Amino acid sequence: MYKNNIIGLPVGNKSKLKGLPRSITELSDKHILACIRGVFDTDFSLNFSCRHKSYPYYPRICASLANKNLTDDLRYWIREVAGIDAVGYEFKRLDKRTCKVYTTYSIEVNGAAAVKKWLSKIGSNNPKYANIQPF
Numbered sequence: 001m002y003k004n005n006i007i008g009l010p011v012g013n014k015s016k017l018k019g020l021p022r023s024i025t026e027l028s029d030k031h032i033l034a035c036i037r038g039v040f041d042t043d044f045s046l047n048f049s050c051r052h053k054s055y056p057y058y059p060r061i062c063a064s065l066a067n068k069n070l071t072d073d074l075r076y077w078i079r080e081v082a083g084i085d086a087v088g089y090e091f092k093r094l095d096k097r098t099c100k101v102y103t104t105y106s107i108e109v110n111g112a113a114a115v116k117k118w119l120s121k122i123g124s125n126n127p128k129y130a131n132i133q134p135f
Helices: 001-007 029-043 068-082 111-123
Strands: 045-049 058-065 086-095 100-110
Touching: 029 058, 029 068, 058 068, 058 111, 068 086, 068 100, 068 111, 100 111
Parallel strands: none
Antiparallel strands: 045 058, 058 100, 086 100
16 A cells, blocks of 8 residues: 555556655655665666677666666656666567567666676665675
């Protein structure tokens, strides 16, 4: 009830969100960063790609979401409050089981400097990232 009545999150599927709840964005930068951290801990991943070398070295923080409004709003707040450049992409994919085309929207923060800035400004409460040291 708290998440629905106070914060303004819908019950069930979050695809109808029009962005981050105003009850959070109107409070303070601290609350916005905490909200982004929560979304990172549940929906984002930190991985390393090979890029121009034969071994994974290039850090990326990525998420793929079904909600365009939420993706756009997250990218805006990541740039605005944390000062981190985040790029977005739109992908269409065919689900071979249902023969339906689905659109997903991704957010990426690329490179050591941007990921280091993320870890220092936004951070994580996910135990999976507890021992990540900024490069």
